[in-house]
Amino acid sequence: MLQRIDHLVAPVPSLDAAEAYERLGLALTPRTVHTGRGTANRAAFIGRSAADFVYLELLTVEAPAALPASRAVYADIAAHGGGLAAIAFTVDRPLEAALAPLASAGAAIDRAGVRAEDGRLLVDAALAAGLSAIPFPVLLVDYPGGLEARFERSRGLGRFDHRFPLARLDHLAVLAPDLDAATRAWVDLLGLVVAGEITAPGMVIRQLRCGDAVIELLAPAGDASPLAGRPAALLPVAAWEVAGPLEAAADLARERGFTCPPPSPGVIPGTRRTTIPAAELGGVAMQLLEYAG
Numbered sequence: 079m080l081q082r083i084d085h086l087v088a089p090v091p092s093l094d095a096a097e098a099y100e101r102l103g104l105a106l107t108p109r110t111v112h113t114g115r116g117t118a119n120r121a122a123f124i125g126r127s128a129a130d131f132v133y134l135e136l137l138t139v140e141a142p143a144a145l146p147a148s149r150a151v152y153a154d155i156a157a158h159g160g161g162l163a164a165i166a167f168t169v170d171r172p173l174e175a176a177l178a179p180l181a182s183a184g185a186a187i188d189r190a191g192v193r194a195e196d197g198r199l200l201v202d203a204a205l206a207a208g209l210s211a212i213p214f215p216v217l218l219v220d221y222p223g224g225l226e227a228r229f230e231r232s233r234g235l236g237r238f239d240h241r242f243p244l245a246r247l248d249h250l251a252v253l254a255p256d257l258d259a260a261t262r263a264w265v266d267l268l269g270l271v272v273a274g275e276i277t278a279p280g281m282v283i284r285q286l287r288c289g290d291a292v293i294e295l296l297a298p299a300g301d302a303s304p305l306a307g308r309p310a311a312l313l314p315v316a317a318w319e320v321a322g323p324l325e326a327a328a329d330l331a332r333e334r335g336f337t338c339p340p341p342s343p344g345v346i347p348g349t350r351r352t353t354i355p356a357a358e359l360g361g362v363a364m365q366l367l368e369y370a371g
Contacts, residue, residue, distance in 0.1 A: 079169055079170060079171060079176050079268055079269030080167040080168075080169060080170075080218075080268050080269055080270060080288050080289075081167065081168045081169055081170040081289060082129065082130070082132075082167065082168050082225075082288060082289030082290065082291070083132050083165060083166070083167055083247060083250075083288055083289060083291050084132060084133075084166040084167055084168045084217075084219050085121070085132055085133045085134065085135050085165075085166045085217075086132065086133075086134050086135065086162060086164075086165060086166070086250070086316060086362075087135050087137055087152070087162070087163045087164040087165070087166065087215075087217070088134060088135060088136050088137065088160065088161065088162055088163065088360060088361065088362050089137050089138065089139065089151075089152040089153070089155040089156035089160060089161070089163050089361075090136050090137065090138055090156055090160040090360040090361060091138065091156050091157070091159065091160060092138055093109055093118060093119075093120055093136060093138050095136055095160060095359075095360030095361075096120045096136050096360075098358060098359050098360060099122055099134075099136070099359065099360075101334055101335065102242050102331065102334055102336065102354075102359075103240055103241035103242030103330070103334065104122045104124075104240050104241075104242055104244070105122070105123075105236060105237060105238070105239045105240050105241075106120045106121060106122050106136075107119075107120055107121045107122075107123075107237065108120070111140075114144060115144060115145065115146065115149075115190075116139055116140060116141035116142060116143065116144030116145040117137055117138065117139055117140060117141075117145065117149075117152070118137070118138055118140050119135050119136060119137045119138070120135075120136050121133045121134060121135045121136065121237075122134045122136075122240075123232050123237035123238055124238070124240070124244045124245075124246065124247065124318065125229075125238070125245075125246055125247070126245060126246060127229065128225040128226040128228070128229035128230075129225075129289065129290060130246050130247075130289065130290035130291075131229055131232070131238075132247045132291070133237075134316070134362070136360060137152060137156075137163075138156060139152055139153045139156055146188060146190070148186065148188040148205050148207060148215070149188075149205070149215070151163050151164075151207075151214070151215065155361070159357075159361050160314075160356075160360045160361025160362065161314035161356070161361040161362060162214075162250075162312050162313070162314045162315075162316070162361075162362055163214065163215065163312070164205070164214055164215040164216065164217055164312075165214070165216060165217070165250065165293075165312070166203075166216075166217035166218070166219050167216065167217070167218055167219070167268075167288065168218075168219055168220065168221070168225065169218050169219070169220055172220075173202050173203075173204060173218060173220050176218050177204055177206065177218065179266070179267045179268075180206040180209070180216075180267055180268075181206075183209060183263075183267055184208065184209065185206040185207060185208050185209050186206070186207050186208045187204055187205070187206055188204065188205040188207075189203070189204045190203050190204065190205060191203055199222055200221075200222075201219055201220070201221050201222075202219070202220045202221075202222070203217060203218065203219045203220070204217070204218050205217050206218065209263060209267075210259075210310070211254075211256070211259045211260050211262070211263035211310075212260070212263050212264070212267075213252075213309070213310035213311055213312065214252075214311070214312040216268070242327070242330060242331075243320050243321040243322050243326070243327050243330075244318045244319075244320060244321070244366075245318070245319045245320060245321040246290060246291075246318065246319050247290075247291045247316060247317070247318055247319075248291060248292065248317045248318060248319045248367050249285075249291060249292040249293070249294050249317045249346075250291070250292075250293055250294065250312070250313075250315075250316055250317070251294045251296055251312075251313040251315060251317075252293060252294065252295050252296065252310070252311070252312055252313065253296050253297075253305060253308055253309070253310055253311045253312075253313055254284075254295040254296060254297050254310055255297060255298065255305075255308070255309070255310055256297075256310070257282060257284060257295055257297035260295050260297075260310070261284055261286070261295060264286050264293065264295070265286070270286040270287065270288055270293065271286065271287055272284060272285070272286055273285045273286060273287040273292065276345060276346065276347070277299065278299075278345045280298065280299055280300075280302070280303040280304055280305065281296050281297065281298060281299050281303055281304075281305055282296075282297045282298075282299050283295070283296055283345065284297070296313075314356050314361055314362050314363060315353070315356065315362065315363035315364075315365055316362060316363075316364060316365065317351070317365035317367050318364060318365065318366060318367060319367050319368070319369065320366050320367065320368055323368070324341045324350050324351075324352065324366060324367075324368035325341060327366050328340070328341060328352050328366065331354055331366075336354045336358050337354065337355055337358060338352050338353075338354055338366075339352050339353070340352065341366075341368070344367060346367075348369055348370050349367055349368065349369055349370065350367070350368045350370060351365055351366060351367050351368070352365075352366050353365045353366070354366070
C-alpha cells in the first residue's frame with residue numbers, strides 16, 4: 079500500500095533552523111506559508127530519481143490558533159526545540175482505499191488536500207493518528223500529476239543542487255517496546271513487508287522496507303537494555319547514504335562547523351557511519367551512512 083516515503087515533518091521553533099542546513103550545503107526551498115493552517119515551511123529535497131527522492135520539511139507554527147487539532151503535536155515538538163513529528167508516504171492506490179484499514183483500526187483521519195490559487199488539486203493528503211502501535215501521525219499523500227512530473231519539476235527548480243553529498247534516505251527509526259504489535263500494525267494496516275531483523279547489543283531491530291528506504295522498529299533485548307522502559311516513539315534521527323567516501327562527507331561537515339565524530343562500523347552489517355547531533359540541525363540528528371563494498 080505504501081509506495082515510498084515522501085517527506086519527513088520536522089517542526090522547529092523558527093525557520094532560522096534552515097540556516098544550519100544551508101551552511102552544511104543543502105539547497106532549501108523559499109519560505110512557504112500554509113494559509114489558514116497556521117504554519118510555514120522550508121524544505122530540502124534529497125534523492126536521485128522519482129523512485130527514491132524525499133524531502134525534509136522544516137515546519138514552524140506561526141499562528142497556533144489556526145493549527146488544526148490533529149497537528150497539535152507539531153507545536154509541542156517545536157516548543158521543545160524541534161524534532162521529527164510525522165512521516166508522509168505516497169500510496170499505490172486511491173487514498174480512500176489506503177485509509178480504510180486505518181480508520182477501521184480506530185485511527186482519527188484528517189483529510190487535508192492542498193490546492194493552487196486557481197483551485198487545482200496539487201496534492202491529496204490525509205493524516206492518520208491515534209494508534210498506540212504507531213505512536214506518531216502518519217500522512218498519506220497522492221499527487222495527481224504523478225511522481226515523475228513532480229521530480230522533474232523540483233529538479234528544474236534547483237531543489238537537488240546541493241553542495242553536500244547526501245544521496246538518498248536510507249532509514250528511519252521507531253522505538254517499539256511491543257515489537258510484534260508494532261510489526262502487525264505496519265504490515266496489516268499499511269502493507270509494509272518485513273525485510274530482515276538484526277540483533278544488536280541491547281536491542282532487536284526489525285526492518286520494514288518502504289520503496290528504497292527502511293523503517294526500523296527498535297525493541298529492547300531484555301530488561302538491561304538502554305531502551306527498556308522507554309515509550310514508543312519516532313526517534314529524531316534520519317540516516318542518509320552519502321555519495322562518495324564517508325570520510326570526505328565527514329570532513330566537509332567539520333569544515334562547515336558541525337560536530338562529526340570519526341566514522342565507525344554501523345549496526346547494519348557492512349556499513350560505516352557518523353552522526354551530526356540533533357542540537358546542531360534543528361532537533362533532527364543526521365546520520366551519514368556508507369555501504370562498504
